[in-house]
Amino acid sequence: MSNEFTASLKVVQNFLGDCPSNVSLAALKNLSDSIKVLNPDQTKAVIDLAFRERTLALLYNNELMSEVRSLLQLSVSSAVEGICSASTPFLLISDLINTKPIAEAEENFQFLEDTIKASLFGSGRNILLRMCNDLLRRLSKSQNTVFCGRIQLFLTSLFPLNEKSGLNFTSNFNIDKEVSYSNEPDESLFHALTTTKDDSDSTSKAQACVTPVNADLYRKFWKLQDLLKSPTICYTRDGWLSFVECSDCVISTFQSIRLAPGGSEESQWNEFTMYLTSEKLLDLQLMDRHFRRYILTQLLIIFQYLTAQVKFKTESQRLDEQQKQWIQKHEATIFELLRRDAVSKNDVTEPVISHVLQREAHWNDWKNQGCPSFIKEPEKSTLNPRKRRTNPLMERSGKKLYRFGNPALDELWSMAPDNLEACRDKRRLFAPSDLNEYFQDAILEMDPNEKVEEQYKYSTVNKVNGADTPQKVSQSSSKVQTEKPSPSPHQESLKKSIAGVPKASSNENTSSSAHVVI
Secondary structure, X not given: OOHHHHHHHHHHHHHHOOOHHHOOHHHHHHHHHHOOOOOHHHHHHHHHHHHHHHHHHHHOOHHHHHHHHHHHHHHHHHHHHOOOOXXXXXXXXXXXXXXXXXXXXXXXXXXHHHHOOHXXXXXXXXXXXXXXXXXXXXXXXXXXXXXXXXXXXXXXHHOOOOOHHHOOOOOOOOOOOOOOOOOOOOHHHOOOEEEEEOOOOOOOOOEEEEEOOOHHHHHXXXXXXXXXXXXXXXXXXXXXXXXXXXXHHHHHHHHHOOOOOOOOOOOOOOXXXXXXXXXXXXXXXXXXXXXXXXXXXXXXXXXXXXXXXXXXXXXXXXXXXXXXXXXHHHHHHHHHHHHXXXXXXXOOHHHHHHHHHHHHHHHHHHHHOOOOOOOOOOOOOOOOOOOOOOOOOEOOOOOEOOOOOOHHHHHHHOXXXXXXXXXXXHHHHOOOOOHHHHOHHHHHHOOHHHOOOHHHOOOOOOOOOOOOHHHHHHOOOOOOOOOOOOOOHHHHHHHHHHHOOOOOOOOOOHHHOOOOOO
């Protein structure tokens, strides 16, 4: 490690100090930019190492957990801004989770759920997955059920559905879990069960029967768990014979023990299976409705696996027709037991298990197909796209034309491409040089002696616009002189318009000026 690197590391560590909550992101960025002796990659390495060493130092003091969270939040913001490596926040969170007991790890996991988003997830997915898997191994599925579910939901929200790491793509089994039981149980610890057995004839009375609970039943019952843990053993000859023997023993025992009808309704499914293999408890377990349900569900799952077409099964892992018929027969028997042992007629155990097995079959088919993505691409249209025609309202010069259905509006809007250009048009500054000549036709039409009908008058056909007349007249230096016998409304309007004409300047030719006399 070079002297420049060591010196820069000490500077960053002293800058972070024991109170990272007082450090702002802008100040850290300025410090990073001020380190000129190292290249950008080395500067990031310095900040990464300073973050990690400062985090480990704060973790030794449990009273500074608020400062640890502030430092983690600062590292996340720094990773987003590119001040440190993108994987640094995940390493710090992993150090926090791995160095704390389960109770504190559960409290700090809330920070992970609130902070880590999908946009930041890509750079540290492997670190995060390894940390969560290690944490799941530390947890007890029976005592930390809620925390295990939170971890699974958190990973599900970040990983896509077709993520290979969460699919068990090769159908591996968890063979590490051991169910320890006694191979030589004490016969004196077992108790026979006295139950009632109904005959097929409905007129006959129920008969009492005694179901023996002995060492042989104990060994076969718990040996079945070893076979269920690794079902590929059932494809061997000895494994299949052992599986058939144990399954027949368990199913026949459940058939012979009829549970008492009725009972309290199940308010919540808050129980969790814990296999206690004591000889003293077997008779009680056989009478427990939930325990029997767990064992029967296990058998149904294994039956489905043994008969399913799994992509990674070898040629030797196949059942013959006789074995398949045995499974079908016992599968129907198990469903009948689930219906018989239901708490009430409204019990949904059997329909729910059937639905779950159907979903598992679809899941298995999806994995056999190579786990195709669930995201469907938009279908391509089979219709030929409509060819866009060139704009017919365009001149060859590129000038835009307008068609409003009215010639006057068409002409008005075609004068200029937009309103601003229309305002700048020099034609708006038109002023007649001789008002006497410009208004000659209008003056004659207003003369009653001319007897010009209203519809044929020059002003009626919009040749003279009353709105722009004052402007045109005001910009003219000419003055009109004429005589009219009697005023009329049109004359009064024209008189008011011409009244706004300014007087001619002194440098103009007065001979060309005249007063209007009407």
